[in-house]
Amino acid sequence: MAKIIYTLTDEAPRLATYSFLPVVEAFAGTAGVEVETRDISLAGRIIAAFDDMLPPEQRVGDALAELGQLATTPEANIIKLPNISASVPQLKAAIAELQGKGYALPDYPEEALTDEQRDVRARYDSVKGSAVNPVLREGNSDRRAPAAVKNYARRHPHSMGAWSPESRTNVATMGQDDFRSNEQSAVLTSPDTLTIRLLGDSGTTTVLKDGLAVLEGEVVDATVMRAAALDTFLREQVARAKAEDVLFSVHLKATMMKVSDPIIFGHVVRAFLPEVFQTYGEQLAAAGLSPNNGLGSVLDGLAGLENGEEIRAAVEKGLADGPRLAMVNSDKGITNLHVPSDVIVDASMPAMIRTSGHMWGPDGAEDDTLAVIPDSSYAGVYQAVIDDCRANGAYDPTTMGSVPNVGLMAQKAEEYGSHDKTFEITEPGRVQVVTSTGDVLLEHEVAAGDIWRACQTKDAAVRDWVKLAVTRARASATPAVFWLDPERAHDRNLVEKVRRYLGEHDTEGLDLDIMSPVEAAAHSVQRIRKGEDTISVTGNVLRDYNTDLFPILELGTSAKMLSVVPLMNGGGLFETGAGGSAPKHVQQLVQENYLRWDSLGEFLALAESLRHLATTTDNGRALVLADTLDRATERLLSENRSPARKVGQIDNRGSHFYLSLYWAQELADQSQDTELAAAFGDIAARLAQDEATITQELLAVQGRPADIGGYYRPDEAKAAAVMRPSETFNAALAALR
Incomplete structure (x- = not known):
């Protein structure tokens, strides 16, 4: 049966x-x-x-x-x-x-x-x-808005907030010393078993992960976000939001990036309340109250401390002295920093863009915001859309085109497969990815507190992704753009594979291109305004981001997308x-x-x-x-x-x-x-x-x-x-x- x-x-x-x-x-x-x-x-x-x-x-x-x-x-x-x-x-x-x-x-x-x-x-x-x-x-992802859904959105358009040319909403991102800028990438020439190790300056060797099986043609990446640079950046953004009198907000992926992003979230909480953590940080840590779990969890745990009310008063003073915080629920006092899973970048950023570039402030009113996305890998995509709206106004759901997605995700491709290979570094030294013969494949100098991670992308997954992109482009007679960043080591390796595997298909008559994510975003929204469709062919994380960003703008929600994984x-x-x-x-x-x-x-x-x-x-x-x-x-x-x-x-x-x-x-x-x-x-x-x-x-x-x-x-x-x-x-x- x-x-x-x-x-x-x-x-x-x-x-x-x-x-x-x-x-x-x-x-x-x-x-x-x-x-x-x-x-x-x-x-x-x-x-x-x-x-x-x-x-x-x-x-x-x-x-x-x-x-x-x-x-x-x-x-x-x-x-x-x-x-x-x-x-x-x-x-x-x-x-x-x-x-x-x-x-x-x-x-x-x-x-x-x-x-x-x-x-x-x-x-x-x-x-x-x-x-x-x-x-x-x-398998890889094929997400698009079915004709019935798109037609309904055009006949019954959802609300779109008006954009002002004077909008002060912007994205703040590191651009250096982050995951994107420090990325290294290698393509395996033969099957192997890799080891990740930390060579401490103290002379110790710690195996972070061993038995890491890889296949011929597999892409292996490693990168590091430097904690000291992150803290400097965050302090600057808190000061910038205060000076520009805009809401401060942070947008991370603390659910799917379940190791790295809660750590980054904790850095944000500490940067926003520096005096609290300078004074009480050790006591909070001893009580198991970690900012990585959000400000809400810290506040909830204060009742168990003798000086809990003193610390609560210090937190309230820090919130009052800092820039206005974007809110999840202003009526209940739940801020952007309360719970890491309350503000997830792929949902929160398009919702903000749809609402005039506004988030909710402590007074219950909308206002412009400084959207802090520390890693610069994809932050520029959102800035490109914000810049387009500031220049040209909100999109019109009754006429706008669509951006379907073909996403690389098969066999745990790219970052979402990296959780078991993400580490908060315990001592200064070097993290190395080494082959079974002891050759160093990838290597980073690290300091205590840095966040280091690696990920894998199998060759068969990339080949299938290219095939699916060609299939969708031909089936829908729609231009397709591979969103690949020439400044990222991983993406440069993927570009070589894409060009090679496109040669295995009949692409005559197809409009296929390769652009950086920022260029691709600007290109796609320009076509959207003309009512034209453009397939975004992306890696795993951008697949997740784009299949929220564009559907929320086009349809009012991303829940109405058809999502097929052959x-x-x-x-x-x-x-x-x-x-x-x-x-x-x-x-x-x-x-x-x-x-x-x-x-x-x-x-x-x-x-x-x-x-x-x-x-x-x-x-x-x-x-x-x-x-x-x-x-x-x-x-x-x-x-x-x-x-x-x-x-x-x-x-x-x-x-x-x-x-x-x-x-x-x-x-x-x-x-x-x-x-x-x-x-x-x-x-x-x-x-x-x-x-x-x-x-x-x-x-x-x-x-x-x-x-x-x-x-x-x-x-x-x-x-x-x-x-x-x-x-x-x-x-x-x-x-x-």
Whole structure:
């Protein structure tokens, strides 16, 4: 039997699944398609990591590892929803919730001094940050806005803040002594096993990582951000924001860059409150209150210190004396520096650009901001877009073009695969990457506190990326630009590979180019204003940034993108768009039983999954389901049946009902499969007849608190009851199944 694997993830997407999965199972079953689930949520991954320590009834097995193996096979057909890329505060919260549910899990050790603590820390670190995506992404990324979504955005444009030529918003970045400027890169001429070691000036040799297997043609990079230069830069930006009277904000990727960026975040907190950390830094460190976890975690821990109120007063004075801080929630006093995972660069920067270049200040009003992005690798992309808006005004969603993306990410390519090779240096010396014969491949002078990291990119992944770029450019008749920086060592090696592998394809008639990211961004937004499309062909991190930046400007959200990953061995991974896992939506559901999460990404991914399955298993009925689902989705958009924003209107559950109604009607009206049309005639009529009853049942539960039995691990029965409140709709689906 043909099979689709539907992943269970976190937060709003997880809750939406309780409502939508029964629809998927019922409709797919008519085409002989079985739907199975795998739990890759943060809580599920934590439990799996300690499987050997738990009683049999609590064990779950490692679903992520299982799916990782499946992704390397031609049979893979996986629908992957957004999941939490856990920061340390999120990880601790999930552990505490599971402990409260009776799971005998150890606490997260801030310091790992014993073998047991090191083992526990390693297990928890394995689920931290972007632990899911590198495992599943055995292919490169094809993200674009489907025609129905783009057309809807043009007919129903989202709000765009006006830009002033006098806007003082800018990006501040290091430009020297950072990851971009210090990068070294090598291409392996033969398979090998590498070692990373620190040769201390004291004469010690510390192996940071050994057994690092590499293949012929693989690109290996190493770089370092110098802590002293970072601190100088940050002090200058705090002073600059104060002098220019703009908001101070920092934009990092503390979730996916789970080792380097929390450390950088800690440097920012210290730079903003220098007197606090000069006076109380040692005491805070001794109490386990690290600025790497955000100012909020430090403030929360002060109650346990005898002089906690004294330190709190010093923090408040430091905040008052410094520049105005950008806020996450000004009503609750949550600043840009409170939680590392609250301000993620790929979401926060496009949101700022869309809102006139403004962020929210402490007074609850919008204002210009100095957006601090310490590493200069991609900061210039945002500055290029800001400069364009300052010169030419906001973009017009009714006329603007699109920037789809072909992203290099297969086999843990580039930075997102570097977490196990990122280190905060403990003593001055040299970090070397050496071959099995002892030859030094890459080397950096380092000082204590520097952040050093390496990453790998396999040759097969690059070759497949180039192939996908050519395929998409030809299929859509759209110019494509490889965003590669000639000043970066890694990118120079990729340029050579791109030119070589383009020679393996028929590129006649295609418009293909290679530009630096800053040039490519300026080129793309110039074409956007003319209503023209340009494919951005990028590395892994820029893939993530661009597939938020441009969709948020074009569509108002990145959650509406079609995200297909053609797996290198013939399978398919279908991601439900970017946009995170929407914790605020969960809070609203718990408070007033209203879920704003938009499952459009799930609808788009399901159609592509069915289409892939139809091709690989010769299942014509699955193709009918895919085509009719696309038409139903377009109708859902055109009739404005997506989730609204306020209680009393249809929410996520209501959109699932209308998608089911329209899908059933499209199936009943199609002529490719008369037997299938007959089978859906009854449910189409039944849902149409009961529309008023079903919508009333869905609306009736709104406006009061909902109990889902847990944030990170909801109670299955409670969550299902909350997300499926219409008995009439439930009965109709049961009859179809």
